[in-house]
Amino acid sequence: MNLQQLATFREIMKSGSVSQAARNLHRTQPAVSASLKTLEEDLGLALFLREGRRLVPVPEAQYLLAEASEVLDRLSVAEQNLTALRDRRTGRLRVVAMPGPSAYLLPEFISSFIADRPEVQVSVATRSSLQVRNLISAQGFDVGFCDLEVLEGPDRLFFNEDISSYCLCALPCDHPLAAQTIVTARDLDGHPMGALQPTHSTFANTQAAFASEGADFNIRIDMQYFLPLFPFIEAGQICAVVDVLSAYSYLRSKGDAARIVFRAFQPDVPFGYSILTPHQRPLSRLAEEFVTQWRSWVLHAIARAGQPD
Numbered sequence: 001m002n003l004q005q006l007a008t009f010r011e012i013m014k015s016g017s018v019s020q021a022a023r024n025l026h027r028t029q030p031a032v033s034a035s036l037k038t039l040e041e042d043l044g045l046a047l048f049l050r051e052g053r054r055l056v057p058v059p060e061a062q063y064l065l066a067e068a069s070e071v072l073d074r075l076s077v078a079e080q081n082l083t084a085l086r087d088r089r090t091g092r093l094r095v096v097a098m099p100g101p102s103a104y105l106l107p108e109f110i111s112s113f114i115a116d117r118p119e120v121q122v123s124v125a126t127r128s129s130l131q132v133r134n135l136i137s138a139q140g141f142d143v144g145f146c147d148l149e150v151l152e153g154p155d156r157l158f159f160n161e162d163i164s165s166y167c168l169c170a171l172p173c174d175h176p177l178a179a180q181t182i183v184t185a186r187d188l189d190g191h192p193m194g195a196l197q198p199t200h201s202t203f204a205n206t207q208a209a210f211a212s213e214g215a216d217f218n219i220r221i222d223m224q225y226f227l228p229l230f231p232f233i234e235a236g237q238i239c240a241v242v243d244v245l246s247a248y249s250y251l252r253s254k255g256d257a258a259r260i261v262f263r264a265f266q267p268d269v270p271f272g273y274s275i276l277t278p279h280q281r282p283l284s285r286l287a288e289e290f291v292t293q294w295r296s297w298v299l300h301a302i303a304r305a306g307q308p309d
Contacts, residue, residue, distance in 0.1 A: 003075065005039040006068040008032055009047070013057060013065045091286040092121040096135050097145040099225045102126040104249040106145070109297045113290060120286065128224075133158070136276040142287040143294070147243075148272030160274045161295060165244050165302045167202070167269040168262040170229070172236045175261075182264045189215035194229040194240035197222045202271055206241045209267040234259040243271040245298070248305035262305065273298065 011021040012032070022032040040047055047064065048055040057065075097106050102124065114120045127135065129146035136144040137157035148162060169183040177183050188210075195217075196202050203222070210217035220238050223229050226246035232238045247262040254260075275291060275298075277283055283291070 001039060001042050003072070005035050005042075007072060008035040009039055009061075010065060010068050010072060012036060012048075012055065013061065017053075017055065091119075091284055092123070093143070093287060093290055094123045094125075094141045095143045095145075095290075096125040096127055096132050096141045098129045098132055098147060099126050100227055100243065100246045100249060101145055103227055104253045105245055105297075105301060108252065109294060113293060133276065136278055139278040139281045142277070142283060143291055144276035145294075146274055146276065148274050157279050158276045159279055160276050161291075163273045163275070163295070163298055163302070165271055165273070167206070167241045167243055167265055167271050168247050168305065169265040170233050170240045170242045170247065170260050170262055172233055172239075173259050173261050175236070175239070177239075178261045178263070180263060182266055184266045185210040185213040185215040185217075188239060189213075190218050192220035192238045193218055194221040194223065194232055194238040195219055196226065197224055202241075202243070202269065205269045209241075209265075209269050212267055230260060241265050241269055244302045244305040245273065248301040251305070 008021065008025065008027075011024055012018060015021045015024055018032050018036065019029050022029040025032065036047070045060055046058065047061040048057055050056075095106070095110075106124065110122055110124070114122060125135070125141070132144040132146040135141050139157070144158070169177075169188070171178050171183070177187055180187070195206060198204075207217050221229060221232050226240070226242045227249070229238070229240050229242070230250055233240060242262075250260060251258055251262070275295060277287070277291065
């Protein structure tokens with residue numbers, strides 16, 4: 001008993017005759033008759049009583065019809081679902097990202113990504129960069145996004161695509177330095193500053209940039225992430241050297257109401273990002289497409305954030 005035999009049998013049951021079933025299936029009548037005969041031989045059971053040119057189904061045929069319909073319908077659904085998965089129109093994505101991009105940039109991207117994919121489901125978790133790495137290593141998420149400083153170590157359970165950039169200087173829009181296209185560490189000598197906490201490599205890199213210019217790195221506020229520093233900058237209480245995606249997220253979320261400007265900062269303070277995917281679990285076509293588009297989105301955001309007003 002095979003699927004073609006079941007499909008032929010079901011059509012005969014639905015149409016009530018071999019000739020009509022043949023027309024519906026776009027097959028010859030002898031081919032349909034042969035398929036039915038082979039099915040009955042395989043089962044060792046007559047499914048119809050032949051009364052002249054009429055076929056009268058026996059009770060066993062009614063049972064087989066129900067079973068055949070369930071099998072064929074499930075197969076049809078599976079084929080439709082696989083086609084949708086192939087075309088990246090359905091599926092589920094599990095994404096984990098560090099807080100900065102999760103606040104605005106990632107949701108904005110996901111909204112665009114699923115706009116023409118109404119059957120795609122997305123779950124987004126916000127974790128520290130170290131937790132992002134650990135969750136991807138555990139193979140529990142499809143895509144992770146974190147900063148580069150947590151990726152050191154020889155034993156990796158993930159693939160990573162690294163994206164390099166440099167930090168920008170965040171200033172209140174009415175700050176005297178806002179008129180400049182480039183702000184230097186010397187320009188900020190002794191000025192109250194916001195920064196990431198000293199355990200983050202960006203703190204040390206920014207401190208080193210100030211030291212190289214003989215400038216005082218005067219920390220007034222330090223935070224675990226850059227985004228919480230922005231209210232202090234808006235209030236004119238500090239300036240800060242921040243990563244480009246935090247800058248872009250702020251500008252996109254605030255629009256014309258933005259009260260912070262971002263300028264190129266010298267000496268360079270590097271800040272890298274990484275897109276992580278699990279090593280031991282192949283990505284779906286949907287996840288692959290997500291990664292490709294997210295990479296382009298991030299690169300575009302970095303380019304836009306670095307442009308002067």
